[in-house]
Amino acid sequence: MFAAAAGEGSSLGTDLVVLGTLLVVAYIFGRLGKIIGLPAIPIYMIVGFLASPNNGWFPLNFQSGYIELIAVFGLILLLFNLGLEFDQDEFFGNAGKLLISGGSYLVLLMGAGLIFGFALGWGTREALIVAGIIGTSSSAIVTKLLIELNRLANRETPMILGVTVVQDIFLAVYLAIVSVILSGESDPWLVVGKLAIAFTFLVVMFSVARWGGAYVSRFFRTKDDELFTILFFGLAVLFGGLGEVLGVSDAIGAFLIGLVLGATRYSAKIEHVAVPLRDVFGAFFFLNFGLTLDPSQFALVIWPVILAVLLTLVLNVVAGQFMARLYGFSTQAGINAAAILMNRGEFALILAILALTAGLDERLQPFAGLYVLVMSVMGPLLASNSEKIGAALLRTKTVAVKPRPRNVLLEEQIALVEAATSDDSSADTARVVDRIVDQAGTPSDHPPEQTTKRDDDY
Structure with a gap:
């Protein structure tokens, strides 16, 4: 009995050593990535990929199943924070122009992505997933780059953030539809019933977020920081599970409760605690995805990934120029917008996991992983050099973006x-x-x- 307990303790100790080693390696790689301007997402994925048992490159044996539950918490907190930081006043105050600019971006990218998905011949449901992977930017990477590149005062910045705001709303609806489609139901009435439940959940939660913030605030009246943290984390997990049960996915359930809590008077306090939790658990999510990647499958998707990257590049250039003209901005502003909106990240991986769970074509997971790796490395590099690229293409000696009046x-x-x-x-x-x-x-x-x-x- 004692020997068995000792054996289990030894195994646990080994697992903790391996996990701790992975996190330290992620830190080292992250510091190196900062030198060339890479965000954390591809770094965590690369570390997980290197440690994957599918390639044997890492000296310690580590299975992705060890951290799957923690990775789920990471996914929930990623979407919870996205909802928490969503600016409802900004959206409803400028809904018309935001819907035109953000909607045009989504229609162009999603439409081309859907056609591309059908062209791959992997299946109709697979094409819908490919459209989502290609058509949506990473809000986290986009916002972070705007800050790090000191472009918050640029004329095109409100336009860029407006696109991400519209995308966040669209993702809630899109995931609700995709989750029902991937459920495998063939009875049309059952499908209609599931969609009705999903959209009722969306409408109720959006309504509470818009008009019920004052009432929800009453539940957070405590000066005990520990109980405060337990409450909002419990709500994030609870609504993540509720979203999964209702057919809109755990990610959107977490996003919607984040949206509600973001409308309370305690949103700033929740953010103060939730952001560090998101960073830690989010690292596990990306690590876990990297651990599941199999390099032997990359050969099957290398050409689709190359074509998808080229398609994304061309369409972002077109969309960037269209939005710049819509807002009356310069060509350089359109180039800046195109470069920074190219970044792909967490949402593409969420779709890949949904596809894997639903038993879709196995090539979707390596496709999404390799695509995100390429885009999340290429995107920041293009964004940081977009003004130089624009100056070269436009044959100007200085940046063509006109500065705003001094404020x-x-x-x-x-x-x-x-x-x-x-x-x-x-x-x-x-x-x-x-x-x-x-x-x-x-x-x-x-x-x-x-x-x-x-x-x-x-």
């Missing part, structure tokens, strides 16, 4: 962003970015308001 308040907020990012305060950064986007989109002859919903939390 003292805006400059003050940019200084706050730099201070926040230097202290690694992600929650503070997110709040400051919200205020900057609001000010950047406000005409100079109408001074922006001095307070926002999140300012009141202070």
Whole structure:
């Protein structure tokens, strides 16, 4: 009995050593990636890929099943934070122009992605997944790059963030539809019933987020930080499970409860705690996906990935120029927008996992993994050099983007962003970015308001 317990303890100790080693390696690779401007997502995936038992390159044996539950928590927190940081006032205040710019981007990219998916010949449901993988940017990478590249004051920045806002809303609806389609139901009435349940859930949660923030705030009246953390984390997991049960996926359930909590007066406090949790558990999500990749399957998808990357590049250039013309911006602004919106990340991997769970074509997982790896490495490099690329293509000696008129308040907020990012305060950064986007989109002859919903939390 004692020997068995000792044996189990030894196994647990070995597993913890391996897991800790992976995280330390991820840190080292992350520091190296910062030198060339890479975000964390591809770094974690690469570390997981190197440690995958499918290739035997890592000296320690490590199975992805060890961290699957933690990876699920990572997925839930990634989408929970996305909903938490969603700016409803920004969306509803500029819905018309946002829907035109963001909608045109989605229609172009999703439509071409769907045609490309059918051209691959993998199946109808697979084509729908490929369309989502190609058609949506990574909000996390886009926002992070805008901050790190000091482009928050650029004229095209509100347009770029507007596209990500529309994408976030679209993803909720898209995942609800995809989850029902992937369920395998053949009875049309059952399909209609599941869609009705899914959309009822979406409408109810969006309505609560829009008009019920004050009522939800009453549940968070506690000065105990430990109980406060347990409550919002429990709600994220609870609604993630509820979303899965109702057929809209755990990711969208978590996104919707994040949207609701983001409308409360405690949103800033929740962000302060939730962002570090997201970063830790999110690392497990990307590590786990890398662990499941099999390099022997890459040969089957190398040409589809190359074609998908080229297609994404061309379509983003077209979409960037169209949106720039729509807003009356320069060609250079369109190039900047195209480069930064090229980044793909967490959502493509979520779709790949859904496809794997539904038993779709096995090539979808290596396709999504290799595609995201390429795009999340190429995207930041293109974004950081987009002004140089534009100057070369346009044969100009200086950047063609016209600076906005000097705005003292805006400059003050940019200084706050730099201070926040230097202290690694992600929650503070997110709040400051919200205020900057609001000010950047406000005409100079109408001074922006001095307070926002999140300012009141202070």
